[in-house]
Amino acid sequence: MLEVQNLHKTFGDLTAVNNLSFSLKPGDVFGFIGPNGAGKTTTIRMLATLLEPTAGNARLNGVDILSDPMEVRRRIGYMPDFFGLYDDTKVWEYLDFFAAAYQIGKKQRPEIIDSVLELTDLTTKRESFVQTLSRGMQQRLCLARCLVHDPTLLLLDEPASGLDPRARAELKELIAELGRMNKIVIVSSHILPELADFCNTIGIIERGALLAFGPVKDIMKQVQPTRVIRIRVLDGVARALELLQAAEHVKSAEPGEDNVIRVQFTGEVEHQADLLEKMVRDGVRVVDFREEEIDLEDVFLRITTGAVH
Amino acid sequence: MWRSLVTGNPMLIELKRMGRRMLGSGGLRPLGIVVSVLILALWVFILGLARAYELEPEMFAWFELFLFCLLIPPFLYTSIAGEKERKSWDILLVTPVSSAQIVAGKFFMGVAAIMVISVLFSGLMLVGEASLPPYDPWRVVRFQVFAGSFALVVAAFTLLASSWAKRSVAALATVYTALFVSLAVLPVVFWTIVDPLYHGYESSEVYETVFFLHPFVAFDKLAGRESTYGGLFEIAWYVGLTAFFLLWTRHRIRGSVRRKFPGAAR
Ligand SMILES: Nc1ncnc2c1ncn2[C@@H]1O[C@H](COP(=O)(O)OP(=O)(O)O)[C@@H](O)[C@H]1O
Ligand SMILES: [Mg+2]
Numbered sequence: 001m002l003e004v005q006n007l008h009k010t011f012g013d014l015t016a017v018n019n020l021s022f023s024l025k026p027g028d029v030f031g032f033i034g035p036n037g038a039g040k041t042t043t044i045r046m047l048a049t050l051l052e053p054t055a056g057n058a059r060l061n062g063v064d065i066l067s068d069p070m071e072v073r074r075r076i077g078y079m080p081d082f083f084g085l086y087d088d089t090k091v092w093e094y095l096d097f098f099a100a101a102y103q104i105g106k107k108q109r110p111e112i113i114d115s116v117l118e119l120t121d122l123t124t125k126r127e128s129f130v131q132t133l134s135r136g137m138q139q140r141l142c143l144a145r146c147l148v149h150d151p152t153l154l155l156l157d158e159p160a161s162g163l164d165p166r167a168r169a170e171l172k173e174l175i176a177e178l179g180r181m182n183k184i185v186i187v188s189s190h191i192l193p194e195l196a197d198f199c200n201t202i203g204i205i206e207r208g209a210l211l212a213f214g215p216v217k218d219i220m221k222q223v224q225p226t227r228v229i230r231i232r233v234l235d236g237v238a239r240a241l242e243l244l245q246a247a248e249h250v251k252s253a254e255p256g257e258d259n260v261i262r263v264q265f266t267g268e269v270e271h272q273a274d275l276l277e278k279m280v281r282d283g284v285r286v287v288d289f290r291e292e293e294i295d296l297e298d299v300f301l302r303i304t305t306g307a308v309h
Numbered sequence: 310m311w312r313s314l315v316t317g318n319p320m321l322i323e324l325k326r327m328g329r330r331m332l333g334s335g336g337l338r339p340l341g342i343v344v345s346v347l348i349l350a351l352w353v354f355i356l357g358l359a360r361a362y363e364l365e366p367e368m369f370a371w372f373e374l375f376l377f378c379l380l381i382p383p384f385l386y387t388s389i390a391g392e393k394e395r396k397s398w399d400i401l402l403v404t405p406v407s408s409a410q411i412v413a414g415k416f417f418m419g420v421a422a423i424m425v426i427s428v429l430f431s432g433l434m435l436v437g438e439a440s441l442p443p444y445d446p447w448r449v450v451r452f453q454v455f456a457g458s459f460a461l462v463v464a465a466f467t468l469l470a471s472s473w474a475k476r477s478v479a480a481l482a483t484v485y486t487a488l489f490v491s492l493a494v495l496p497v498v499f500w501t502i503v504d505p506l507y508h509g510y511e512s513s514e515v516y517e518t519v520f521f522l523h524p525f526v527a528f529d530k531l532a533g534r535e536s537t538y539g540g541l542f543e544i545a546w547y548v549g550l551t552a553f554f555l556l557w558t559r560h561r562i563r564g565s566v567r568r569k570f571p572g573a574a575r
Contacts, residue, residue, distance in 0.1 A: 073404065084395060084397035084399065085397065100322075101406045
């Protein structure tokens with residue numbers, strides 16, 4: 001468990017992080033999203049015990065980051081928003097150094113290095129010099145470095161920035177795998193869609209304040225109290241429209257091309273099922289009936305421009 | 310203590326990295342090896358000269374002291390400031406490595422460089438010594454310990470400068486400036502300003518007292534066999550200064566953590 005309580009940081013007059021509180025459990029992959037300068041890096045650095053909070057605290061499995069940072073360090077893997085690699089070392093030496101730094105015995109190290117290399121798909125690069133790796137590989141090596149001591153919490157600051165689409169996809173897969181390994185993963189980004197598909201929890205931060213926090217679905221609902229249902233009928237659009245407009249929980253129904261009707265729906269999923277049942281019973285020939293995906297970028301914009309709250 | 314700082318210190322990777330930097334890695338390796346071979350060839354050549362022309366060991370000693378001032382700072386000036394520049398410093402600080410381990414690991418890099426230079430010069434001086442009876446190899450050993458301990462001060466001071474500087478180039482400039490001022494400018498100032506006040510030979514006594522830690526002054530005494538306890542007095546001072554600079558560096562590192570995080574200092 002990671003419990004963040006009223007975490008606060010000011011730099012002079014500037015409030016970089018404003019009373020942040022949230023908690024995460026093992027297996028949570030948390031997408032920490034906000035525009036540049038929102039306070040993501042500052043928050044992550046405080047959790048990494050590199051920056052002292054002005055106020056507030058955080059506890060990782062009951063260990064306090066303020067009173068016992070050394071113990072917290074053993075349990076976190078921190079990947080900053082820059083590489084900071086040593087170019088003049090070989091891949092395995094680099095990992096061996098960090099394993100030693102985390103006080104892992106000489107005998108266990110080779111096995112651990114092999115396993116993190118395999119996880120990050122760098123096994124063939126074992127003997128290569130760090131400087132010869134591609135950007136994507138260097139990024140994965142940074143991640144491998146964070147994993148040598150089997151941390152409980154991973155703090156990944158903008159890991160996908162500057163990667164090509166392919167490297168980005170590989171990284172996403174890897175991060176999702178870490179969630180399946182029951183770690184708590186915090187991934188920051190200033191681009192929402194980059195994270196939404198593999199995070200199960202999302203937090204949106206702007207000007208230091210957490211504007212929204214929770215499972216992806218809940219946040220969507222918070223943003224859009226009405227859902228859009230897209231219904232396509234075989235024929236009789238006019239009759240279907242008439243029926244829909246009279247139905248419960250329907251805010252509006254607009255016909256579109258190809259016998260498609262877009263319905264603004266305020267009800268829950270049960271009501272949605274009821275609506276379909278009613279239409280079919282009344283003889284409307286329904287071809288397609290489904291909820292429209294919400295555009296994540298749109299959600300993000302709506303939250304950060306103050307359309308919510 | 311010994312294990313965590315020396316044999317089991319993860320920071321010893323620095324030695325490997327230094328070796329690579331000196332000998333080069335990948336494509337630069339052949340070049341590094343060629344340069345090392347050239348240095349060795351030059352060494353053998355001077356060794357031959359020393360034998361043939363009965364060069365005094367003192368000559369090499371002066372040169373060695375000068376080389377330490379010139380060559381040790383470049384080995385170490387990037388050691389802390391450079392990590393900050395390449396941003397690997399934060400990554401190092403979030404590991405449970407202690408500040409003492411970091412300082413020790415970086416310092417060993419300097420010690421290794423000092424030892425290489427010391428071994429090369431021991432050879433030259435032994436040959437020089439052998440050509441001037443009475444043969445006294447202990448003189449060479451005594452000098453190497455003396456010069457080495459002075460070099461340790463330079464190394465420790467460079468580390469300290471590197472822990473202060475934001476940019477590593479500034480650390481290098483600071484060390485060279487400090488060495489130049491204390492070893493060259495101050496003595497010149499002494500001879501031009503203080504000396505005329507004394508009329509005569511007393512001033513050299515004052516000079517020796519004021520600049521007793523100046524390696525060339527101390528070496529003159531050592532060579533003239535005038536130094537107290539065979540130079541042990543100066544060596545003790547140098548070792549003490551080294552320890553002082555190292556502890557200060559460690560304090561800097563811990564401070565930079567503590568200021569950010571009260572409980573994090575170690
Ligand atoms: N060391 C610092 N001193 C002063 N201001 C800072 C410092 N670090 C960050 N800030 C400010 O705090 C705010 C949040 O920055 P940051 O956490 O880096 O944002 P993000 O990572 O979300 O882009 C920014 O306005 C930034 O300028
Ligand atoms: Mg940032």
